[in-house]
Amino acid sequence: MQEAVGLIGPQGAQERVLDGVRRAIIEGRHLPGQPLSEVALAAEHDVSRTPVREALKQLQIEGLVEIRPRVGSFVRAPSRREVVELFELKEMLEGMGARLLAARGPVHELDALEENIERSGEAVARADAQRYAGLVHEFHELIVTGANNTQLVTHYRTLMNQLAYQRLVSASLTRPGRLGESLAEHRHVLDLVRGKDGIGAEFAMRDHVRSSERATLTAGHPLGGRSSTKES
Amino acid sequence: MQEAVGLIGPQGAQERVLDGVRRAIIEGRHLPGQPLSEVALAAEHDVSRTPVREALKQLQIEGLVEIRPRVGSFVRAPSRREVVELFELKEMLEGMGARLLAARGPVHELDALEENIERSGEAVARADAQRYAGLVHEFHELIVTGANNTQLVTHYRTLMNQLAYQRLVSASLTRPGRLGESLAEHRHVLDLVRGKDGIGAEFAMRDHVRSSERATLTAGHPLGGRSSTKES
DNA sequence: CCACGGCTTCTTGCATGCATCACAAGTTAA
DNA sequence: TTAACTTGTGATGCATGCAAGAAGCCGTGG
Numbered sequence: 274m275q276e277a278v279g280l281i282g283p284q285g286a287q288e289r290v291l292d293g294v295r296r297a298i299i300e301g302r303h304l305p306g307q308p309l310s311e312v313a314l315a316a317e318h319d320v321s322r323t324p325v326r327e328a329l330k331q332l333q334i335e336g337l338v339e340i341r342p343r344v345g346s347f348v349r350a351p352s353r354r355e356v357v358e359l360f361e362l363k364e365m366l367e368g369m370g371a372r373l374l375a376a377r378g379p380v381h382e383l384d385a386l387e388e389n390i391e392r393s394g395e396a397v398a399r400a401d402a403q404r405y406a407g408l409v410h411e412f413h414e415l416i417v418t419g420a421n422n423t424q425l426v427t428h429y430r431t432l433m434n435q436l437a438y439q440r441l442v443s444a445s446l447t448r449p450g451r452l453g454e455s456l457a458e459h460r461h462v463l464d465l466v467r468g469k470d471g472i473g474a475e476f477a478m479r480d481h482v483r484s485s486e487r488a489t490l491t492a493g494h495p496l497g498g499r500s501s502t503k504e505s
Numbered sequence: 506m507q508e509a510v511g512l513i514g515p516q517g518a519q520e521r522v523l524d525g526v527r528r529a530i531i532e533g534r535h536l537p538g539q540p541l542s543e544v545a546l547a548a549e550h551d552v553s554r555t556p557v558r559e560a561l562k563q564l565q566i567e568g569l570v571e572i573r574p575r576v577g578s579f580v581r582a583p584s585r586r587e588v589v590e591l592f593e594l595k596e597m598l599e600g601m602g603a604r605l606l607a608a609r610g611p612v613h614e615l616d617a618l619e620e621n622i623e624r625s626g627e628a629v630a631r632a633d634a635q636r637y638a639g640l641v642h643e644f645h646e647l648i649v650t651g652a653n654n655t656q657l658v659t660h661y662r663t664l665m666n667q668l669a670y671q672r673l674v675s676a677s678l679t680r681p682g683r684l685g686e687s688l689a690e691h692r693h694v695l696d697l698v699r700g701k702d703g704i705g706a707e708f709a710m711r712d713h714v715r716s717s718e719r720a721t722l723t724a725g726h727p728l729g730g731r732s733s734t735k736e737s
Numbered sequence: 738c739c740a741c742g743g744c745t746t747c748t749t750g751c752a753t754g755c756a757t758c759a760c761a762a763g764t765t766a767a
Numbered sequence: 768t769t770a771a772c773t774t775g776t777g778a779t780g781c782a783t784g785c786a787a788g789a790a791g792c793c794g795t796g797g
Contacts, residue, residue: 285574286751311779321752323555326779330559334566342517343758343779358656361601369597424590428660518781543749553782558749575749575788 287324290314294328298337298348299437305350309338336435351435356490359436364482366429367413371462371478372471373420382419386463389415393459397452405452412459416478444489451488458484519556522546523563530569530580531669537582541570568667583667588722591668596714598661599645603694603710604703605652614651618695621647625691629684637684644691648710683720690716 294314297303314325329346332338339349351359374382389412396405417429458481465474526546529535546557561578564570571581583591606614621644628637649661690713697706 310777312777322779323751323753327559327562330562331566334563344760345778355656358654361605361654362656362660365597365601369593373593422590422593424587424594424664428594432656540748542747544747554749555781555783572749573789576790577748 285324286318286320287327290318290320290324291328291331293318295332295335295337295434298332299434301437303348305348307348309346309348311346335431356436357486359432360482360486360489363429363432363436364479364486366425366432367416367482368475368479370417370420370422370425370429371466372475373422373425374416375466375469375471375474377419377421378469380419380421382415383463383467386412386415386419386466390456390460390463393456397456400452402447402452405455409455409459416462448488448491455481455485455488517556518550518552519559522550522552522556523560525550526560527564527567527569527666530564531666533669535580537580539580541578541580543578567663588668589718591664592714592718592721595661595664595668596711596718598657598664599648599714600707600711602649602652602654602657602661603698604707605654605657606648607698607701607703607706609651609653610701612651612653614647615695615699618644618647618651618698622688622692622695625688629688632684634679634684637687641687641691648694680720680723687713687717687720 294303294309303309309329311322311325311329314329315322318325329338329340333340333346336351337349338346340346374380389408393405393408393412396408418426420426458477462474462477462481465477526535526541535541541561543554543557543561546561547554550557561570561572565572565578568583569581570578572578606612621640625637625640625644628640650658652658690709694706694709694713697709
């Protein structure tokens, strides 16, 4: 071909491939263990193998893809152990976010959190688990971004990608009573943040993450439990 | 050329380039802001541009290199603000390591830590700051690896690369009295870990990181203070 | 003297071709 | 029948060529 006429596109070809494949994995369109052929992805996104290779490399670093040299790339599913490890990290990072946010004083994220809790209350009242799942995501995201620490946000986002958090949360919220429980914990965290109790907010958030972890791991485990890396 | 006769090399060409450039940046052979030409690096490592590009991409994700699209790659120096952010993260991650290590009970890392403190005492007695710096690195590394959480280790290593920790620590330890102070803090942390006081160990470690941060940032700042991204 | 516009040059981004290696199916011998 | 060997097919890893864009430079106009 060698046309490259359409120039670099909106934001480069490899970024398009990167976002596309990442979303496909997180949304479950590519299942764990499934091989990701470079030529197939190149054809699918209508680019050559080069940007596909670079995108796969980045996804490997993000933990979504496993590249076995000279063999190929595969969708990576974290093992059960890794999920526990990721939750341990999540606990620390979100606790850190709550503490830093409390220390910042009144910033616009607090209003957004207030509004989030209000809308969450409505969703819980209607038992709309799907909608609440989205609001949960927003709540945690606001806590972390509100900490005003870009490094924290970067590491946190990587973590969440690996956890395929969306699906996990949706699964955990099916347990009856969990919605109200979760909302109460959110409210408690926000109260402590507003009260500028940094350490209190940190530990409330950590407790919340742990209880959320329990709810998630005791619910169905859509992860399969086994890593894609078979070590036989 | 197109020879590729020597086959794939010991561990692939791009890995060689990756390690080489990373070490060069961390050890200060490539200075912040300096442009990293693909062709120059390719010639230096005797490979083509392709593996160099992939290595640079990974280094960008690790935070050591900034790639301005269509412009070039540059050695990235974290801004003062980013250094503070990185230390905040370091504090949380090492605190987490200490807590998890305490919960694990008697593992071989504890013996290694004991021995490390012993050797550290000798280094302090001889006022050998250089040797002590290496032992500090080992101590913190043992705390983190001893937590038995591979995700933690991964994120932590990335962090340390960005901080160019080696140089920073060496600089901070020039302040008189800091060596003994630091050693006492290490010993305190290890005592709490051995006593299985997880939360205590976590906060002792966090306190230690904060005091280490103060010592580092008040010492000379070899980082230049300004980011490589000039925003004028 | 300073500002602005066109141009040159060097850079990256992507496409493509070739060599090498991993895996599996088919074949043969015990 | 089973195990080991051979060979074929497909994949990745790397080298290289071409086009588009960005930074710097020089000349010109004010």
